[in-house]
Amino acid sequence: MRVVVAQASQRGVWDWDFALEILPDIVRGLWQTVQATLLGITIGMILGLVLALLRRSGVRLISWPTAAVIEFIRGTPLLVQLFFIFFVLPSFGITIGAFASLVIGLGIHYAAYTSESYRAGIENVVRGQWEASVALNLPPATTWTRIILPQAIPTVIPALGNYLVAMFKDAPLGAGISAGGVLLVANSIRSQTLRGVEPYTVMGILFLVVSVPAALFVRYLERKYGYERT
Amino acid sequence: MATREPEITPAADVMVRMNQINLSFGENHVLRDLDLNVAPGEKVVIIGPSGSGKTTILRVIMTLNRPNSGTVEIDGRHLYHEKNNGQLVDAGEKHIRAVRTDVSMVFQHFNLFPHMTSIENTMLAPIKVLGLSKEEARERGANLLEMVGLGDKYNQYPGELSGGQKQRVAIARSLAMRPKVMLFDEVTSALDPELVGEVLAVLTDLAKEGTMTMMLVTHEMGFASEAADRVLMFDAGNVLEEGTPEKILRDPEHKRTQRFLKAVLSH
Ligand SMILES: Nc1ncnc2c1ncn2[C@@H]1O[C@H](COP(=O)(O)OP(=O)(O)OP(=O)(O)O)[C@@H](O)[C@H]1O
Ligand SMILES: [Mg+2]
Numbered sequence: 001m002r003v004v005v006a007q008a009s010q011r012g013v014w015d016w017d018f019a020l021e022i023l024p025d026i027v028r029g030l031w032q033t034v035q036a037t038l039l040g041i042t043i044g045m046i047l048g049l050v051l052a053l054l055r056r057s058g059v060r061l062i063s064w065p066t067a068a069v070i071e072f073i074r075g076t077p078l079l080v081q082l083f084f085i086f087f088v089l090p091s092f093g094i095t096i097g098a099f100a101s102l103v104i105g106l107g108i109h110y111a112a113y114t115s116e117s118y119r120a121g122i123e124n125v126v127r128g129q130w131e132a133s134v135a136l137n138l139p140p141a142t143t144w145t146r147i148i149l150p151q152a153i154p155t156v157i158p159a160l161g162n163y164l165v166a167m168f169k170d171a172p173l174g175a176g177i178s179a180g181g182v183l184l185v186a187n188s189i190r191s192q193t194l195r196g197v198e199p200y201t202v203m204g205i206l207f208l209v210v211s212v213p214a215a216l217f218v219r220y221l222e223r224k225y226g227y228e229r230t
Numbered sequence: 231m232a233t234r235e236p237e238i239t240p241a242a243d244v245m246v247r248m249n250q251i252n253l254s255f256g257e258n259h260v261l262r263d264l265d266l267n268v269a270p271g272e273k274v275v276i277i278g279p280s281g282s283g284k285t286t287i288l289r290v291i292m293t294l295n296r297p298n299s300g301t302v303e304i305d306g307r308h309l310y311h312e313k314n315n316g317q318l319v320d321a322g323e324k325h326i327r328a329v330r331t332d333v334s335m336v337f338q339h340f341n342l343f344p345h346m347t348s349i350e351n352t353m354l355a356p357i358k359v360l361g362l363s364k365e366e367a368r369e370r371g372a373n374l375l376e377m378v379g380l381g382d383k384y385n386q387y388p389g390e391l392s393g394g395q396k397q398r399v400a401i402a403r404s405l406a407m408r409p410k411v412m413l414f415d416e417v418t419s420a421l422d423p424e425l426v427g428e429v430l431a432v433l434t435d436l437a438k439e440g441t442m443t444m445m446l447v448t449h450e451m452g453f454a455s456e457a458a459d460r461v462l463m464f465d466a467g468n469v470l471e472e473g474t475p476e477k478i479l480r481d482p483e484h485k486r487t488q489r490f491l492k493a494v495l496s497h
Contacts, residue, residue: 128341136355
């Protein structure tokens, strides 16, 4: 990052030139945050589905520990989990870079939530669909991949969209482990220039620029998938 | 390991053999010491008051409800048991699946796959279970949809079909598995009255064709007298009386049956 104008702190409460000058750095930071979010939601969606299926397992030795893990993840703050991955795991010989820690942490944290949405979606598939699958003697794998999940997942899409937006707003917590991202950039601009108004304001506005359209997109998904085809 | 040969009992004249079946839902003893044999190709209509266990019998044969005791054999093979060193033991999933291929069921509420077209509904199981190629499955499905009078509805989704059309797709979907035994649970009772006829016509054709064993729970007495070989009057978890359609529908022995028929026919 470039060192920004040192005398910035001597100007008024809001300095347009300064704001414009730091804009590219903040946009770059935001782009990192977006990347962490997109990677994180990908993990969250896949791992969440796996957790949901494990939790539904008829084998209690699988379903109970899965349920416990989900509750544990939901019961602890994301920031604590990030610290655990980045600062504690190395003591056990597992060292993961800061950005990767952020992505993994977001993914695991949100997987605990998406798994509950998947579970609700799966339970919403009417019993008759399972029974028809038996009446046609479909193998369990076919029943899941061709009958149950294709009906369950569309109903889960709006919830996944909401988690995507929520994750985007949680992703700046990566600053806590120096994982890059928009908040880390804004913090370092402030500490170097002793001006906080512009970096944090610009960051806030940029957040809105991304998350408002994202939220509108989620509304659209809700309309599209909110009711079922029968 | 599931083996095929040892389970065959010398009973070529029985397609479905239910032996001393008991089934309870909690305190509710639904099937009581039920013995029931159905011959290959036989068309059996099951009638009886609500809650008497008619649906449950079909669901036991379809493995949707497991009996608490007793045995079921399909074409000489045990459904819920397999032989292990000459002893009957609970069957594994693989064995059940192997025997169950001979059976299929059509439901009151169709249970079509809503995200698949008519033809896709008929193609999935033959491809995944019987190993047919896509082309073979498509041809088989198309012929069956043609047969049930839906030659122009291959690419419609269930949501775009009437109740009678949906039920005919469901029948075609089961037929595509070429089961030896087909179970029909009140397949016309969720339909508007003017749509009942088209489904009964398909069932009558199927029954007249001959080779398939059919068990139908229905209160369509006209259909029963035209298509059934045997009518079973069910009450309180067992067969109250049975006989040819003429016998049971015209001249039943039990008061219970007389009253039941009177109620159904006046309905
Ligand atoms: N899954 C279930 N759990 C608990 N009880 C059940 C279940 N399925 C059926 N029963 C009960 O078992 C009895 C027999 O039900 P079944 O559906 O076989 O009757 P039926 O003869 O088909 O009646 P209907 O003519 O109303 O369809 C009823 O008392 C019913 O309430
Ligand atoms: Mg019933």
